Amino acid sequence: MIEFSNYDILRNLMFATQWTILLSLAAFIGGTTVALTLTAMRLTRNPAMQRIVRVYVELFQGTPLLMQMFLCFFGLSMLGYEISAWGAAILSLTLFTSAFLVEIWRGCIDTLPKGQWEASRCLGLSFLQTLRHIILPQAIRVATAPTVGFSVQVIKGTALASVIGFVELTKVGTMLNNATFEPFKIFTLVALIYFMLCYPLSLYSKHLEKKFNVSR
Amino acid sequence: MSLVNLHQVHKYYGDNHVLKGIDLDIKAGEVVSIIGKSGSGKSTLLRCINGLEQYQEGGITVDGKEVTTEDIQVRRLALSVGMIFQNFNLFPHMTVGENVMLAPTIVLKKSKAEAETTARAMLEKVGLADKFDSFPEKLSGGQQQRVAIARALAMSPKVLLCDEITSALDPELVGEVLKVLEQLAKEGITLVLVTHEMNFARDVGSRVVFMHQGKVWEQGDSKTLLSNPQTDELKQFIGAVL
Amino acid sequence: MLYFSDLLQYSDVFLSGLKTTVELTVLTTILGVVLGTVCATVRQYGNRASQRVVSVYVELIRNTPFIVQLFFIFFGLPAIGMMLSPWEASMIALTINLGAYSTEIIRAGLASISKGQIEAAKVLGLNFRQTLTRVIFVPAFEKIYPALTSQCIIVMLGSAVISQISVQDLTYAANLVQSRNFRAFESYFVTALLYLGLSILLRFAFNALGKRLFAYRASN
Numbered sequence: 001m002i003e004f005s006n007y008d009i010l011r012n013l014m015f016a017t018q019w020t021i022l023l024s025l026a027a028f029i030g031g032t033t034v035a036l037t038l039t040a041m042r043l044t045r046n047p048a049m050q051r052i053v054r055v056y057v058e059l060f061q062g063t064p065l066l067m068q069m070f071l072c073f074f075g076l077s078m079l080g081y082e083i084s085a086w087g088a089a090i091l092s093l094t095l096f097t098s099a100f101l102v103e104i105w106r107g108c109i110d111t112l113p114k115g116q117w118e119a120s121r122c123l124g125l126s127f128l129q130t131l132r133h134i135i136l137p138q139a140i141r142v143a144t145a146p147t148v149g150f151s152v153q154v155i156k157g158t159a160l161a162s163v164i165g166f167v168e169l170t171k172v173g174t175m176l177n178n179a180t181f182e183p184f185k186i187f188t189l190v191a192l193i194y195f196m197l198c199y200p201l202s203l204y205s206k207h208l209e210k211k212f213n214v215s216r
Numbered sequence: 217m218s219l220v221n222l223h224q225v226h227k228y229y230g231d232n233h234v235l236k237g238i239d240l241d242i243k244a245g246e247v248v249s250i251i252g253k254s255g256s257g258k259s260t261l262l263r264c265i266n267g268l269e270q271y272q273e274g275g276i277t278v279d280g281k282e283v284t285t286e287d288i289q290v291r292r293l294a295l296s297v298g299m300i301f302q303n304f305n306l307f308p309h310m311t312v313g314e315n316v317m318l319a320p321t322i323v324l325k326k327s328k329a330e331a332e333t334t335a336r337a338m339l340e341k342v343g344l345a346d347k348f349d350s351f352p353e354k355l356s357g358g359q360q361q362r363v364a365i366a367r368a369l370a371m372s373p374k375v376l377l378c379d380e381i382t383s384a385l386d387p388e389l390v391g392e393v394l395k396v397l398e399q400l401a402k403e404g405i406t407l408v409l410v411t412h413e414m415n416f417a418r419d420v421g422s423r424v425v426f427m428h429q430g431k432v433w434e435q436g437d438s439k440t441l442l443s444n445p446q447t448d449e450l451k452q453f454i455g456a457v458l
Numbered sequence: 459m460l461y462f463s464d465l466l467q468y469s470d471v472f473l474s475g476l477k478t479t480v481e482l483t484v485l486t487t488i489l490g491v492v493l494g495t496v497c498a499t500v501r502q503y504g505n506r507a508s509q510r511v512v513s514v515y516v517e518l519i520r521n522t523p524f525i526v527q528l529f530f531i532f533f534g535l536p537a538i539g540m541m542l543s544p545w546e547a548s549m550i551a552l553t554i555n556l557g558a559y560s561t562e563i564i565r566a567g568l569a570s571i572s573k574g575q576i577e578a579a580k581v582l583g584l585n586f587r588q589t590l591t592r593v594i595f596v597p598a599f600e601k602i603y604p605a606l607t608s609q610c611i612i613v614m615l616g617s618a619v620i621s622q623i624s625v626q627d628l629t630y631a632a633n634l635v636q637s638r639n640f641r642a643f644e645s646y647f648v649t650a651l652l653y654l655g656l657s658i659l660l661r662f663a664f665n666a667l668g669k670r671l672f673a674y675r676a677s678n
Contacts, residue, residue: 058654059654061657062611062615062653062654062657062658063615063650063651063653063654063657064615064616064617064618064619064629064650064653065615065616065618066618066619066621066629067618067629067632067646067649067650067653068650070632070642070646071643071646071647071650074636074642074643074646075642075643075646075647076643077642078641078642078643079643152520152521155523156521156522156523156524157523158523159523159524159525159526160523160525160619162525163525163619163622170523170525170526170529173526173529174529177529177533182537183529183530183533183534183536183537184530184534184535184537184538186534187526187529187530187533187534188530188534190526190529191518191522191526191527191530194521194522194523194526195518195521195522198520198521198522199517199521202517202520202521266581268577268580268581291580291583291584291585292583294580294581294582294583295583297581298581299578299581301574301577301578303572303574305572305574305575305577305578306578307575307578307579307592307593307597308597308674309596309597309600309672309674310674311674318582318584318592319582319583319584322584322588322592323582323583323584323588324583351674367582368582371582371583
């Protein structure tokens with residue numbers, strides 16, 4: 001058995017943290033992109049489009065992220081699409097993230113008074129012009145705080161990628177645990193690292209929310 | 217014998233000296249109207265009498281017992297002092313009847329049947345017997361305030377404090393609430409009201425206390441004082457509100 | 459090709475997994491909301507020190523992944539002498555997790571109750587406990603009921619992770635079945651649908667319960 005010094009443990013965890021951060025970023029960027037597309041579909045006011053978005057949200061909010069990951073990883077390869085753990089993790093986290101973001105943003109857009117749309121119509125602005133100049137600038141201001149807040153959920157969600165074998169922080173934690181038999185120490189450290197990643201984002205989200213409420 | 221007695225009461229909010237040595241003596245059966253500009257300390261004075269606000273110097277007694285903000289003391293006080301608020305503060309999740317029965321059952325430990333009899337009698341008194349099973353949000357502001365009065369009366373208080381109880385009402389609803397108060401005054405209930413209703417203060421009240429800059433500036437029999445104010449400040453105030 | 463019919467012979471496995479998931483969900487929903495209510499009350503009305511303790515608990519849980527919390531409780535605590543079965547560890551982890559989120563949610567509800575309501579109770583002679591239970595809780599919970607029940611459903615879905623410490627829940631059943639018949643897609647797909655059904659069912663149940671709890675809104 002190899003002896004692990006505290007330094008070795010920390011070094012390994014730090015190395016793994018890079019993958020957690022990378023996976024979080026990829027999922028967040030992917031999720032935002034898909035959520036933007038879905039939001040656009042919703043705003044078209046086309047009933048079919050809106051129904052698609054509703055079903056999408058229902059599906060990915062109503063099932064466990066872990067199950068989505070299993071389906072992406074084991075399921076897709078069963079169907080003949082070979083996918084790496086990394087690919088399956090990004091894909092499922094993107095689906096998960098976008099389903100929540102599109103709902104969060106819907107709430108933000110809905111808080112804008114209906115009069116804004118009507119007033120723009122009266123001024124002769126087209127749908128896209130209204131969106132671009134009137135709705136989006138306001139919606140982005142409202143949406144920033146909850147979006148930053150949700151990024152914490154994304155980071156925590158990446159921990160599930162360990163289950164399908166992707167080597168990130170939680171996976172390295174369990175591996176180190178198996179090698180050192182010091183679960184208390186290892187999982188405390190793992191938890192602390194997640195906390196250091198997430199807590200600043202939580203604080204920033206709260207700060208943004210306060211700032212926004214004051215300026216209103 | 218004095219029912220409510222204030223002796224040299226001082227109250228500060230931080231550096232702000234709100235009450236500057238209030239002396240006031242209220243006897244059983246009196247109807248005392250406290251008038252004055254906003255910021256003169258009249259609401260604060262009322263809230264000191266039932267222990268909702270702490271005062272820093274002096275002493276207040278109600279029915280011979282000292283008033284403090286200590287929780288247990290406030291609750292004992294609740295047995296002799298009733299209070300009605302500007303914003304009614306009915307409990308939205310209880311029916312009118314449940315609102316009135318709440319304190320008698322859980323504070324006075326009355327039986328449900330006994331509390332219900334009292335509650336119905338009190339609601340009858342304020343003219344809302346038929347609303348026993350309604351929820352507050354279904355009532356008009358005037359009706360809600362009358363329920364609040366019934367709720368306070370159900371505890372058979374020795375004195376009823378009214379904090380601008382008609383100020384949040386639409387003008388056409390003020391009358392029905394004042395009529396109830398007038399009825400109570402006739403029955404001999406001791407009332408202390410912070411109010412802007414000068415006509416009510418003159419016609420129903422027995423005494424008017426004019427507060428200015430945290431002091432009792434002038435007081436006396438309501439009809440005499442309001443028709444013949446002594447100080448410039450009261451003259452000005454009466455001129456402004458009438 | 460997909461062969462869903464192959465799963466039929468395993469319906470017992472799925473059902474027993476479903477039962478475990480439902481049992482744990484019901485139990486931890488109740489315990490978690492009770493814990494959250496106590497913590498929220500302390501957070502809103504307690505003294506400075508106890509408020510601080512609750513804040514630390516809430517922030518620690520909300521900013522770490524559930525799976526790490528679960529591993530810490532199941533693997534970490536025995537190392538310092540607290541032996542727990544997988545089922546016990548899961549129950550504790552889920553309760554603590556929901557407790558932290560519901561603390562934040564319920565506190566927002568408590569904060570929404572106007573000072574006037576509390577003063578009205580005070581001048582009627584109600585003590586603090588009576589004011590809380592009779593005057594504050596019902597309107598406060600009504601305010602945050604949708605947020606609270608959504609969180610309960612999120613925690614139910616998150617419970618899929620407890621299969622990783624071999625609690626025989628619905629996800630465990632899915633893993634077991636796919637390891638036997640190698641029909642991973644079918645097995646996980648059906649399980650995902652079962653979870654979806656469960657979350658829809660829970661939402662219905664919560665709505666029905668809400669209608670009963672807050673009946674005063676709809677009546678006369």
